[in-house]
Amino acid sequence: MRNILVIGSGKSTSYLLKYLLDKSTDENLFITVGDLLIENAKKLINTHPNAKAITLDVFNESSRVNAIKEADIVISMLPARFHIEVAKDCIAHGKHMVTASYVSEDMQALDTAAKAKGLILMNEIGVDPGIDHMSAMQVLDNIRDQGGKIILFESFTGGLVAPESDNNLWNYKFTWNPRNVVVAGQGGAAKFLQEGTYKYIPYHRLFRRTEFLDIQGFGRFEAYANRDSLKYQNVYGLNNVETLYRGTMRRVGFSRAWNIFVILGMTDDSYTIDDSENMSYRDFVNAFLPYSPTDSVELKLRHALKIDQDDIVWDKLVELDIFNAHKMVSLKQATPAQILQKILMDKWTLASDDKDMIVMYHKFGYELHGEKHQIDANMVVVGNDQTYTAMAKTVGLPVAIATLAILNKKIKSPGVQIPITKEVYTPILEELKDFGIVFNETEVPYLGYNPLNN
Numbered sequence: 001m002r003n004i005l006v007i008g009s010g011k012s013t014s015y016l017l018k019y020l021l022d023k024s025t026d027e028n029l030f031i032t033v034g035d036l037l038i039e040n041a042k043k044l045i046n047t048h049p050n051a052k053a054i055t056l057d058v059f060n061e062s063s064r065v066n067a068i069k070e071a072d073i074v075i076s077m078l079p080a081r082f083h084i085e086v087a088k089d090c091i092a093h094g095k096h097m098v099t100a101s102y103v104s105e106d107m108q109a110l111d112t113a114a115k116a117k118g119l120i121l122m123n124e125i126g127v128d129p130g131i132d133h134m135s136a137m138q139v140l141d142n143i144r145d146q147g148g149k150i151i152l153f154e155s156f157t158g159g160l161v162a163p164e165s166d167n168n169l170w171n172y173k174f175t176w177n178p179r180n181v182v183v184a185g186q187g188g189a190a191k192f193l194q195e196g197t198y199k200y201i202p203y204h205r206l207f208r209r210t211e212f213l214d215i216q217g218f219g220r221f222e223a224y225a226n227r228d229s230l231k232y233q234n235v236y237g238l239n240n241v242e243t244l245y246r247g248t249m250r251r252v253g254f255s256r257a258w259n260i261f262v263i264l265g266m267t268d269d270s271y272t273i274d275d276s277e278n279m280s281y282r283d284f285v286n287a288f289l290p291y292s293p294t295d296s297v298e299l300k301l302r303h304a305l306k307i308d309q310d311d312i313v314w315d316k317l318v319e320l321d322i323f324n325a326h327k328m329v330s331l332k333q334a335t336p337a338q339i340l341q342k343i344l345m346d347k348w349t350l351a352s353d354d355k356d357m358i359v360m361y362h363k364f365g366y367e368l369h370g371e372k373h374q375i376d377a378n379m380v381v382v383g384n385d386q387t388y389t390a391m392a393k394t395v396g397l398p399v400a401i402a403t404l405a406i407l408n409k410k411i412k413s414p415g416v417q418i419p420i421t422k423e424v425y426t427p428i429l430e431e432l433k434d435f436g437i438v439f440n441e442t443e444v445p446y447l448g449y450n451p452l453n454n
Helices: 011-027 039-045 061-069 080-092 111-116 131-145 178-182 254-264 281-286 297-305 312-319 336-348 390-407 422-435
Strands: 002-007 029-035 051-055 073-076 096-099 120-122 149-161 190-194 197-201 211-215 219-225 243-251 356-368 371-382 415-417 440-444
Touching: 002 011, 002 061, 002 390, 011 029, 011 039, 011 051, 011 390, 029 039, 039 051, 061 080, 073 080, 073 390, 080 096, 080 120, 096 390, 111 120, 111 415, 120 390, 131 149, 131 356, 131 371, 131 390, 131 422, 149 219, 178 336, 190 219, 211 243, 211 356, 219 254, 243 254, 243 356, 254 297, 254 312, 281 297, 281 336, 356 390, 371 390, 390 422
Parallel strands: 002 029, 002 073, 029 051, 073 096, 096 120, 120 415, 149 243
Antiparallel strands: 149 356, 190 197, 190 243, 211 219, 219 243, 356 371, 371 440
16 A cells, blocks of 8 residues: 555644545555644544554654655644654655645755655645645736736735634634734735835734725625735746735734734733733733823723724724733733733634634736736635634645645656646646635736725
């Protein structure tokens, strides 16, 4: 049998394992799932005869190497920073590797060695990055194949709560890593191209410069800019494009309320708060406000940020219970961002019967035969439950499909790569349609760049 090693059995592996197990008999596959904590792996593979779960400590070299030696291909579903050691072992022992994470500098440095051994190290083959690359490149290549010139490209993705589970004023719940939500946008100004001009949005203005997007059947969304929209400019072949903008999607109104936390300093992760374990939620809020012998914490916050009592933003803050004097932070030497994350997790953790949703939207502007055209494309995927989530589906299925394509030699080009070639994206996007992961493309009148409008 052909052996696939899956390292890690976290939230994104449910659909990945189901796909491989469903194909295992016809494709002659045996799947080994390695994890330090294997209970989830055992639950996902159940008693399937073509799979087993093993205890695997990725920091134990002999444990890691022995598992990799037994495999024909390795899927790393570990946190991104741990992929590199797995990748080095794969090269040393002649194994292909697939991961959904961004290509790091260390990973890219393995390209020459991978090519020398004819090995494929496929990265960024999840949802974002992943499906965004493949769906964008398919349209971009089609336009260029017709002789068109790309003048505008915008791309947005959001991990959100499904409409049927949307029951808070923020229209948001955590569907992925909460920490990434809290610290989003930090580390430098957002950078993008608008009508041939470089534009920058500093962090303290990021959530007040949003763009509206409408998706038929799902209503209106807003998007704030990613830190570096130009990261894939060369990779996508967009060096002469006039507008290039990538962003993160939320429901309208989220960003204006989130900006309150930014202004106060609650998203800061650069220092720790003294005696944080003995703070109440109310104490935490008060720590960022001026002293007053008479005014309440609520009144001080409203005055400091000029929030009217009948403003929906105020209702959103109250809904989070941040003024509770009895709920304790209970985190030692915590940063403001860590404390805020704990507060939000009280309210934004998905309930057992909640469903998540992935939304993706692309806008393409191009010139063809002297005329300007525009294509709008969107994808919406709603999860089934807390095991088979939309996030797990859109991350895990591309990983699994790519893995089998590599095993079956349908993907042949060696080296460290991302899914931007027709060889890779054409069959994967076609198969994803069988699972309801479909982009709806619409030709619309060319509108040009949609200004950040609030």
